[in-house]
Amino acid sequence: MLKEQILDDVKAAMKAKQKSRLGTLRLITAAIKQREVDERTELDDIQVLAILEKMIKQRRDSIKQYESAGRQELAEQEKSEIAIIETYMPAGLSDDEILVMVDNAIAETNASGMQHMGKVMGLLKPQMQGRADMGKVSGLVKQKLAG
Structure with a gap:
């Protein structure tokens, strides 16, 4: 399951001391846990993908705002978070x-x-x-x- 893969990657990022990757993975796990608590249910892969998709969309919106405000360093951080999140997404359709x-x-x-x-x-x-x-x-x- 995708959720278990993300949790395993959190542990691996901790061991490897990958701070930025760990931060993004923690954001993902927090979003998953929040939804599970709100809905009192265990999320399946499709629901986790929906959360990841929403996170990517939010970051793309933030990038546009940061770039228009001349905050390139913040836009770059959002881009790096998108790159990490996208590693969990299935291959796109043509x-x-x-x-x-x-x-x-x-x-x-x-x-x-x-x-x-x-x-x-x-x-x-x-x-x-x-x-x-x-x-x-x-x-x-x-x-x-x-x-």
């Missing part, structure tokens, strides 16, 4: 793979218009979690259903 999956989901749900958007996205999200930008996928589904 644009062609995403198109095929969207077309298959539309066919499988017999979607014929925007009213079926939720059905299609509900089918795609578990398949694509952590492997594609769901905002872009959503835009693509809208485009396909509207056209």
Whole structure:
């Protein structure tokens, strides 16, 4: 499981005295534990990937803000955290793979218009979690259903 891998990596980073890596890994484990406490449940890999995806998105937003404010050192720290978090993400899907999956989901749900958007996205999200930008996928589904 992904969560156990992260916990093992925390121990390895402690032993190797990798301060920056350890800091990022602790942020990840804190986010996982927080969600587990809030929901009183044990998270599976898909839920952990959703947390990691959210953390990456937050850091990308921070990078834009730091760069526009001329705070390059803070932007670099965020970039290094993204690099560490991304090591736990599955390989990304190519644009062609995403198109095929969207077309298959539309066919499988017999979607014929925007009213079926939720059905299609509900089918795609578990398949694509952590492997594609769901905002872009959503835009693509809208485009396909509207056209």
